[in-house]
Amino acid sequence: MSPKKTSFPKQDIRVLLLEGVSQTAVDTFKAAGYSQIDYHAKALPEDELKARIAEAHIVGLRSRTQLTAEVLAEAKRLVAIGCFCIGTNQVDLDAAEVAGIPVFNAPYSNTRSVAELVVAQAVMLMRGIPQKNAECHRGGWSKAATGSHEVRGKTLGIIGYGHIGTQVGVLAEALGMRVVFHDIETKLSLGNARAASGLNDLLARADVVTLHVPETPATKNMFGAAQIAAMKRGAHLINASRGTVVDIDALAAALDAGHVGGAAVDVFPVEPKANGDEFLSPLRGRDNVILTPHIGGSTLEAQDNIGVEVAAKLVRYSDNGSTLSAVNFPEVTLPEHEGSLRLLHIHRNVPGVLSKINETFSRHALNIDGQFLRTDPKVGYVVIDVSADEAQANALKDELAAIPGTLRTRVLY
Numbered sequence: 575m576s577p578k579k580t581s582f583p584k585q586d587i588r589v590l591l592l593e594g595v596s597q598t599a600v601d602t603f604k605a606a607g608y609s610q611i612d613y614h615a616k617a618l619p620e621d622e623l624k625a626r627i628a629e630a631h632i633v634g635l636r637s638r639t640q641l642t643a644e645v646l647a648e649a650k651r652l653v654a655i656g657c658f659c660i661g662t663n664q665v666d667l668d669a670a671e672v673a674g675i676p677v678f679n680a681p682y683s684n685t686r687s688v689a690e691l692v693v694a695q696a697v698m699l700m701r702g703i704p705q706k707n708a709e710c711h712r713g714g715w716s717k718a719a720t721g722s723h724e725v726r727g728k729t730l731g732i733i734g735y736g737h738i739g740t741q742v743g744v745l746a747e748a749l750g751m752r753v754v755f756h757d758i759e760t761k762l763s764l765g766n767a768r769a770a771s772g773l774n775d776l777l778a779r780a781d782v783v784t785l786h787v788p789e790t791p792a793t794k795n796m797f798g799a800a801q802i803a804a805m806k807r808g809a810h811l812i813n814a815s816r817g818t819v820v821d822i823d824a825l826a827a828a829l830d831a832g833h834v835g836g837a838a839v840d841v842f843p844v845e846p847k848a849n850g851d852e853f854l855s856p857l858r859g860r861d862n863v864i865l866t867p868h869i870g871g872s873t874l875e876a877q878d879n880i881g882v883e884v885a886a887k888l889v890r891y892s893d894n895g896s897t898l899s900a901v902n903f904p905e906v907t908l909p910e911h912e913g914s915l916r917l918l919h920i921h922r923n924v925p926g927v928l929s930k931i932n933e934t935f936s937r938h939a940l941n942i943d944g945q946f947l948r949t950d951p952k953v954g955y956v957v958i959d960v961s962a963d964e965a966q967a968n969a970l971k972d973e974l975a976a977i978p979g980t981l982r983t984r985v986l987y
């Protein structure tokens with residue numbers, strides 16, 4: 575059987591992979607017949623990013639690469655974006671959507687890795703291990719139980735009780751911790767976890783507070799001087815969510831004042847662009863702070879799973895048009911289209927486009943084998959399977975592309 579063609583030969587589809595995404599992603603693309611893979615172990619400087627993304631049909635990145643509206647304006651050929659991570663705040667999702675570009679991520683693949691690290695950090699902080707470790711490295715020896723506590727029976731406060739927050743709660747309960755959580759949504763409590771009556775209630779009760787919210791306008795600096803002051807004196811803070819969520823200067827001041835007993839911080843408002851660049855932070859140099867270079871999700875297990883998951887979603891969209899689990903786009907799950915050509919039409923969701931699409935089809939005496947439509951407030955995505963030959967499909971595609979409001983059209987053969 576000859577290999578299936580997309581709107582142009584697969585060997586001409588250029589995949590740009592950044593930030594050292596797992597080799598499993600490369601393997602997944604290759605197994606699906608994509609051979610033009612431009613792989614980079616690091617994030618690219620903005621000028622180079624613009625130049626390379628201008629040539630790419632598919633781009634894959636992690637958390638460092640900023641796909642702003644300005645960068646996306648250069649991406650004239652781009653059909654899909656893959657975030658090989660959970661967070662998608664590094665991509666201007668609205669700009670991508672109105673350019674007709676779906677964005678995919680891996681919403682669960684590194685959840686467990688973050689949860690394990692956070693629970694381990696809670697134990698370390700409650701035992702004062704960061705200080706003891708630092709002292710031993712300096713040649714000191716201070717064997718004392720002062721300030722060291724079991725986590726059993728202590729209270730963990732989880733802010734953001736989503737995928738990671740719930741996993742943290744389950745693991746913490748296995749160690750005998752009491753779990754309270756705060757979320758803006760009503761959430762099913764797992765195990766014996768209980769919803770706090772509000773953020774201040776959680777802060778007043780927790781011995782360790784851990785943040786697991788996404789970066790949104792509402793979470794930016796949501797944890798500032800007032801929230802830190804509302805924590806119990808000597809309680810510990812863990813942030814493995816996003817650096818913008820915590821006011822880092824307020825945290826540094828509270829650590830200096832002894833109000834916060836210790837902290838574990840994995841994410842920072844400004845992070846170095848590449849390994850080897852200097853890490854600058856007001857939190858540096860404190861024995862009671864565990865600093866890690868945004869590696870909450872960086873285990874080989876997680877990265878290998880993410881590589882397969884996101885690459886498979888990108889391949890599926892490129893080959894089949896399915897947008898299931900896209901984070902910024904109308905979601906359509908599509909069957910195979912053996913025996914039909916598939917036309918994809920992405921348009922602004924404005925009145926009149928659908929009737930123009932239907933008029934276009936009614937002008938051609940072709941059998942429609944299947945039709946799928948999903949819209950959201952900004953964009954409409956129509957997929958039409960048609961019994962046609964390549965020349966007819968291309969003529970249709972050109973007519974569809976001329977409809978006012980069209981963002982993108984593709985034919986999948």
Ligand SMILES: NC(=O)C1=CN([C@@H]2O[C@H](COP(=O)(O)OP(=O)(O)OC[C@H]3O[C@@H](n4cnc5c(N)ncnc54)[C@H](O)[C@@H]3O)[C@@H](O)[C@H]2O)C=CC1
Nearest residue numbers: 660661734735736737738757758786787788814815870871
């Ligand atoms: N350090 C690292 O390497 C990693 C960091 N992350 C970060 O962790 C974040 C959370 O990941 P998941 O748990 O998978 O996301 P999720 O979407 O499953 O859960 C987030 C939860 O936060 C809640 N939330 C949103 N705004 C809130 C607010 N203002 N106050 C209280 N709750 C709020 C949501 O309702 C949701 O329940 C990601 O968005 C990402 O930024 C994720 C993976 C790795």
Ligand SMILES: O=C(O)CCC(=O)C(=O)O
Nearest residue numbers: 636637638659660661871
């Ligand atoms: O692996 C990365 O670069 C980022 C991990 C992360 O923060 C996420 O998955 O949201």
